[in-house]
Amino acid sequence: MVGKRRKKALHKDFWQEIRKSRARFISIFCIVALGVAFFSGIQASSPDMRLSGDDYYNEVQLMDLKIVGTLGLTEDDIEAVRAVDGVESAEGAYCTDVICGEERQKVLHIESVDQNVNQLTVTEGRLPQKSGECFLDSAFASGQGYEIGSTIKMRQDKDSRLLNTETYTVVGLGKSPLYISFNRGNTTVGSGEVNGFAYVLPEDFDQEVFTQIYILAHGTDKVISYTDAYDNLVERLQERVEGIEKERCQLRYNEIMSEAQDKIADAEKELADGRKEADKELADASKKLSDGEKEIRDGKKELEDGRKKLADAKEELADGKKQLEDARAQLADGRTQISSAREQAADGQAQLETAQEKLDDGWSQYNAGKKQYEEGKAEFDKAKQQIEAGKQKIADGRAGLEQKQKELTDGIAQVTSGQAAVDAQITQLEGQIAQIQAGLEQLAGVEEQLGAAQAAKEQALGAVQAAQENVNSVQAAYDEAQQKAEAGELSEEELAVYEQALNEAQGQLSAADSALNEAQAAVDACQQAVSQKAELENNLSAAQGGLSQAQSSKTELAAALESLKAGQSTIDQSRTQLDSESAKLAAGERELASNEKTLTASRKKLDASLQKLQSGQAELDANRARLEAAQAEIAANEQKLSSGEAEIAANEKKLSDGEKEIRENEQKLKDSEKKLKDAEKELEDGKKEYQDGKKEAEDEIRDGEQKINDAKEELNDIKEPEWIITDRNSLPEYSDYGDNADRIKSIGEVFPVIFFLVAALISLTTMTRMVEEQRTLIGTMKALGYKKMDIASKYLNYAFLATAGGSVAGILIGEKMLPYIIIKAYGMMYHNVSNNLQIHYEWKYALTASIAALICTVGATITSCRQALAETPAALMRPPAPKEGKRIFLERIPILWKHLNFTWKSSLRNLFRYKKRLFMTVFGIAGSMALMLVGYGIQDSISDIVNLQYKNLQHYDGTIIADDDAAETDKKALIKELDQNSKLDHYTKIQLSKLTAPNGKANLSVYVYVPENLKNFQKDVTLRNRITKEQYELTDEGAAVSEKTAALLDLKAGDELILKKDDREYRTKIAVITENYAGHYVYMTPKVYEDVFGEEPDYEDIVFLVRDEYKDQTEEIGQKIMESPAVLSISYTASTMEMVNRMLSTLGIVVVVLIVSAGMLAFVVLYNLNNINITERQRELATLKVLGFFDKEVSQYVLRENIILTAVGILFGAVFGIGLHRYIIVTVEVDAVMFGRNIRPVSFVYCALLTCVFSAIVNLFMHKKLKKINMVESLKSVE
Secondary structure (H helix, E strand, C coil): CHHHHHHHHHHHHHHHHHHHCHHHHHHHHHHHHHHHHHHHHHHHHHHHHHHHHHHHHHHHCCCCEEEEEEEEECHHHHHHHHCCCCEEEEEEECEEEEEECCCCCEEEEEEECCCCCCCCEEEEECCCCCCCEEEEEHHHHHHHCCCCCCEEEEECCCCCCCECCCEEEEEEEEECCCCCCCCCCECCCCCCECCEEEEECHHHECCCCEEEEEEEECCHHHCCCCCHHHHHHHHHHHHHHHHHHHHHHHHHHHHHHHHHHHHHHHHHHHHHHHHHHHHHHHHHHHHHHHHHHHHHHHHHHHHHHHHHHHHHHHHHHHHHHHHHHHHHHHHHHHHHHHHHHHHHHHHHHHHHHHHHHHHHHHHHHHHHHHHHHHHHHHHHHHHHHHHHHHHHHHHHHHHHHHHHHHHHHHHHHHHHHHHHHHHHHHHHHHHHHHHHHHHHHHCCCHHHHHHHHHHHHHHHHHHHHHHHHHHHHHHHHHHHHHHHHHHCCCCHHHHHHHHHHHHHHHHHHHHHHHHHHHHHHHHHHHHHHHHHHHHHHHHHHHHHHHHHHHHHHHHHHHHHHHHHHHHHHHHHHHHHHHHHHHHHHHHHHHHHHHHHHHHHHHHHHHHHHHHHHHHHHHHHHHHHHHHHHHHHHHHHHHHHHHHHHHHHHHHHHHHHHHHHHHHHHHHHHHHHHHHHHHHHHHHHHHHHHHHHHHHHHHHHHHHHHHHHHHHHHHHHHCCCCCEEEEEHHHCCCHHHHHHHHHHHHHHHHHHHHHHHHHHHHHHHHHHHHHHHHCHHHHHHHHHCCCCHHHHHHHHHHHHHHHHHHHHHHHHHHHHHHHHHHHHHHHHCCCCCHHHCCCCCCCHHHHHHHHHHHHHHHHHHHHHHHHHHHCCCHHHHHCCCCCCCCCCCHHHHCHHHHCCCCHHHHHHHHHHHHCHHHHHHHHHHHHHHHHHHHHHHHHHHHHHHHHHHHHHHHECCCEEEEECCCCCHHHHHHHHHHHHHCCCEEEEEEEEEEEEEEEECCEEEEEEEEEECCHHHHHHHECEECCCCCCEECCCCCCEEEEHHHHHHHCCCCCCEEEEEECCEEEEEEEEEEECCCECCEEECCHHHHHHHHCCCCCCCEEEEEECHHHHHHHHHHHHHHHCCCCEEEEEEHHHHHHHHHHHHHCHHHHHHHHHHHHHHHHHHHHHHHHHHHHHHCHHHHHHHHHCCCCHHHHHHHHHHHHHHHHHHHHHHHHHHHHHHHHHHHHHHCCCCECCCCCCCHHHHHHHHHHHHHHHHHHHHHHHHHHHCCCHHHHHCCCC
């Protein structure tokens, strides 16, 4: 029954403890929730990214393999691929690249609409349903201004016209799974960069064979993209597809050869038909010659008719000239009248201008007066504001004085009350000291009594041992005698003697035991007296210390009272000064009133002047309007005269044209006569041309025969086709999405662990402090008979409930919210994937974090409870002795220590006295500061890449990729064009070859860069040391290797770098290690290259730099260069920068998550540690209040420590953050990229400010808690 009541009481106490310490419970809950949420959320983001991507790929049926044939692909090829084991489906498709746009030409990649693979996502409109309709890239459409119903015109390469029509209507906008991001790939047309895509129906392609085959693998729905399982599945399928390549390519080769031979046969037949047609055309030409002779005869007759018509036209011309003279006379009269009207209008204009000048003078005077008035008004307003401000200042001063007077009166009353309390305390302590001293006198000599009692105890113990030995010997003799008596050797009388001796020995043993018990009781009594004496001596020491402290407090209170009385005189002086200022303000108000009357009179004069000016201006405007109407009428009449003159001029022109036409007809007659003669001559020429045409036809026939022979030679030169088989990694940005998921995984392996460690350590500290705080309660429960397990269960359940609840909340929120935020952030770049969120609970990470949190908090609670429960109830019910005060380091610096006041000295001593609290607070703040700094540092390191790589290191604006098959004449023409291009600063011919460097079992892809002109190379590329910024020159001493490359291969300057080319290994000495952030580069001089590879460089590619004033025309310059047949494509540095910026910008939201989470942790850590600090020191702080400290002073006493610890934590956190940032940056880097290593100074400022802001907010909360401390607590007994 008692056990049930105790359990019920424990259960009730458990829930009451949670309610009383809800702040502590919530802080543990929040810290664990933050730690678990961040750990499991970041860890789960990487697999969720892969799942989301895989779900999208499955939904749109993204191809797994793509086959491109050098000579096209047929339906038979598709059927053969479908028959391969592991192929789910195979579908043929067409594609081509075209140019669109007028002012700024853009390149579009055109694909045919697929049926079962690469399903399009329609965001607006629909898919094409008939020829001439297209589905357009939504991003391209928004950028170029296309919408549903727009017409888009495309231009194809003359040598590869694959589309039936070049004008299409946009019927749909959306996305393609082949482009999950913004990058659209490269091309060999236009600027060299694909800007968008479009889909049309297959029948819009004028193609007999497919350009590619898309393959879906069987079983991909059971594996996840970006995993080894998927890669192995696709790799096995690719090997099987490659197994049929040779056979299918041979069949295609045979088919093409057969078709070509058939076409040649058709051409031979066409040539024969052409010969027959030429014979027919020659016969027709002979007939035309006969017809020409007949036309000459008809022309002679027409000549006679023309001469008669010419005589009639001359007679009509003479009548028209007479009518024209009459019209000219009427126009002269009209001109005279208009001239008179114009003179009258000029006089009116002069009068208006004179009146306007007078009016303008009036306006100038008015504006000057108005300006003077406004300046006076501004001065008046300013003075009025100053007087009002002075009044307010005096009112505020009076209110402040009243408040100070009230505070002074309250302070005097509080000090007086404190003095009475201290006097009572001194009286009580003096009485306690007298009682303790009396008790000590009574216990004098107890140590000597204890020694005598212990000696008596030893003597009694010896007597007991001797009596026991006697009993044992007598018992043995009695037993022997009894055996003899049973055997008949002894009589009963003799046996009775032995029995009597045994009884006597046992009696002696009992007497010795009684003596020993009495001696033991005496020893116990003496020991208790000794213990009481020691306890009384401790109490005497404590009471004397308290008496000394109380007397000191009494002295301080007296000094405070004198200080408060001195403050009264200061208040009286301030009140007198305020009265003087008030009198001055009254004189200023009277002067203001006088000035206000003057301003009012000035305003009335200005208003009257304004009214007169406005009236005169209105009258002037009316006269001007009438003058303008008269001028308009004169202009209209002039227009009529001009029209009449124009009509006369037109008629004169007609007459002139008539005369000219007559002359022309006369000339035509003469020409006709000449033509007749020419026709007769032409007829003779036609006969000659007939003979020439006959010869030309024979020549064309011979040319046709030559072309047929050339076609046969080309047919013999056709090489066997091959298949180019690629997987999803060939798609733009597909592999980058997987790399980003790996990057998140790398961050999740480091950052959340540190985050979680900080959270776990703070939770551990909180529970340890809680058990230490409740020592007295634990001792009381133990004294009442509670079992150790029952007592410990309260704290274990407390820790378990807070940790388990926080873990559950962290899992529920973290594993849903953080992956959602991160995947949505990446959705800004990988926009196709963002609509297929797959967010699952990753129980592996969730359980790991939860178990670790439980181990930390519950384990710490178990340890603390074991230590507490191992002590006796009396020791537990007595509070632990305070820390011994020691001199701190600053006390050894007298110059500094002497200038500190009492509160500063006390704060510094408290900091170093409680070193555990100091360490935990500094560690918590430093950890949070470091985590925030890492977040900002990652952002700085990532954002630095583009500027460092493409502005500070690589300066060229573009790279021209040359066509290896171009003719030498085209290559020379390209160089000549670049030389003549005034918009280029310079260009450099280079050899840029991609080789491999052995790196263990794998190979590292590196670019070998060999410039032809080393002087231009210094303008194109900067070689320098990343740390010292020392710049290097490219010399013949060896190669310059990028820093990341050397780090991955574990090489340094002076080592040899191994490069593989055509399965052969070449070695080169490393001269310098150069700074580089994107890609792996090996720079060589032409001589070094020749020494290493045994051949001269082949400068196929070109880098160029555009002049600064033409930087905005880089693409137009590139398009002009692309027109050269020797250019395959151009890679623009600006496009690369934009693509890298887009890729890296998605990490921005991840960084925000890191910073926000670290900030939340910093706030919870500061709040929790400060709350514990105040709770532990509640009696000390209450005592300070009793001694006369104001709430503000008590807050400063405690919060001053917080400020110091915050500053120290910021400094340590900055150092720790730099190291952690370096480690994380190296961890999250991929092989092809090196992030920046530096953190911007402003990031340190941001982190420090955030930490200070959180500290200030926590201090505000703590100030409110300090105000609630009850001063009565300090008067309670310590025991």
